[in-house]
Amino acid sequence: MTARILALASALSVCAAAQQLQSSPFNGDKESIGAGRAAYRLRCSACHGIHAGGGRGPALNRGKFEVGDTDLDIYRVIERGVPGTEMPAYGPRSTEENIWRIVSYLRSFEPSPEEDVLGDAQAGERIFWGKGGCGACHRVDRKGGEFGPDLTRIGRSRSVEHLRESLLDPEEDLPPGYFVVSAVHHDGRTTTGIGVAFDDFSAQLRDSTGKLHSILREEVRSLEREYTSLMPSGYRESLTANEQLDLLAYMKGLRGGGAK
Ligand code: HEC
Ligand code: HEC
Known part of the structure; x- marks a missing residue:
């Protein structure tokens, strides 16, 4: 049997x-x-x-x-x-x-050990929502701003090297699909934000407060699309080396599905 x-x-x-x-x-x-x-x-x-x-x-x-x-x-x-x-x-x-x-x-290859990030993830979390001001533009677990990409699973999606570059040299590696639209109005005012759509006649952009603008080319003095970063570029100076490592450790641990 x-x-x-x-x-x-x-x-x-x-x-x-x-x-x-x-x-x-x-x-x-x-x-x-x-x-x-x-x-x-x-x-x-x-x-x-x-x-x-x-x-x-x-x-x-x-x-x-x-x-x-x-x-x-x-x-x-x-x-x-x-x-x-x-x-x-x-x-x-x-x-x-x-x-x-x-x-x-x-x-087929010898496993190579993961890069250690010698930072304190909890301290990094505090900097993220506090001194760094990152949460004004980024969401983690449905909290935070919507101007920049959602970072809920960023530690899973990206290498540590990419995270470091994004923080310290944001111009180096723009996420695909990101571009900036700048419009100069006839009275000299400008409107700048993340591009949502862009064609020969019009553009849509989202400004840093989250407001959506639709702009017709014929109504403004100039309308440009630029592939530059809207992520602040001064973190190399405004954060200490230890604070940078703490933020990296925090981001490395963001793997989606609740705080880990
Ligand atoms: C355009 C960029 C891109 C290309 C091209 C690409 N990948 Fe990926 N891959 C990613 C990203 C981003 C992730 C992480 C997805 C996530 O957030 O879970 C990933 C995840 C993976 C994972 C899961 C990793 C893990 O630890 O679970 C494997 C395996 C993988 N890719 C293999 C490949 C292979 C093999 C190819 C080529 C045939 C490939 N990828 C091409 C971007 C890419
Ligand atoms: C003024 C808004 C703003 C602030 C503040 C900000 N970011 Fe960003 N961030 C962006 C935007 C917009 C992008 C998308 C690409 C670009 O423009 O560089 C981005 C991209 C990123 C990326 C890359 C995401 C990806 O998908 O590869 C990381 C990582 C990141 N930011 C982390 C941070 C951290 C950490 C802080 C705080 C120290 C911070 N950001 C502060 C707007 C911001």
Whole structure:
């Protein structure tokens, strides 16, 4: 009886395996890993870094993944992407084999330890809502302003390096889709804010109080779109080195779904 149940169980698991592999069939295969590396460089490195050390997207060379640590977890996130973030879904434009090759490539390197941020996240949280004034423009867990991007899961979406750059050199790496619209009116007044729409005839922008403006080109002296940052650029000077580290530690810990 026990033997029959065991045989049945193993038959079922063979069936399941035929539908969905649990781990990459290419692990350890040099040639496939090379093909995975080539595909990675072409399609992933712009966000995750040429050696997977991270950038605009998280580091993938830690041997640890937020989505889960099995090959299948990694396969699924590449296949489906992460809706609502910049992580695209590759399922529709790639074959299963090619995704598995990339998984094997990501599995092939020595895990490199995560960068330690020697700051105090709780102190960083106080600076965020206090001295830094970050909460005037950014939301975390539905609290805060809406002028800048929501940072609720920023520690999960970005590498530490990107966070540091965003804080200290905001011009360096603008999030996609961000641009600034400036209108100069006939009486010399200007209206500036984050662009919502821009075309030959009109523009929409949101000013720092959150108010939406629709402006027709024919009604103003000039209407320009600029790819510059509206994030204040003086934090390198106005915050001490320790305060900068505290803020980084706080942001690194923002991983979505409630304060962690
Ligand atoms: C346009 C930028 C971009 C590109 C291109 C991109 N990613 Fe991502 N990826 C991201 C972002 C941002 C996240 C974090 C999403 C979030 O907030 O959860 C992410 C998340 C991931 C994760 C989950 C990480 C974890 O720790 O859970 C994996 C794995 C991943 N990407 C692999 C890839 C692979 C492989 C490719 C190429 C086939 C790729 N990505 C291309 C931006 C990108
Ligand atoms: C006046 C409004 C304003 C204030 C104050 C502000 N930011 Fe920003 N921040 C922005 C805007 C707008 C962006 C979007 C890109 C840009 O313009 O640089 C941004 C971008 C960012 C990003 C990058 C987000 C991404 O998706 O990559 C981070 C991280 C960030 N800010 C952190 C902070 C921190 C920490 C503080 C406080 C020390 C702060 N910001 C203060 C407006 C602000």
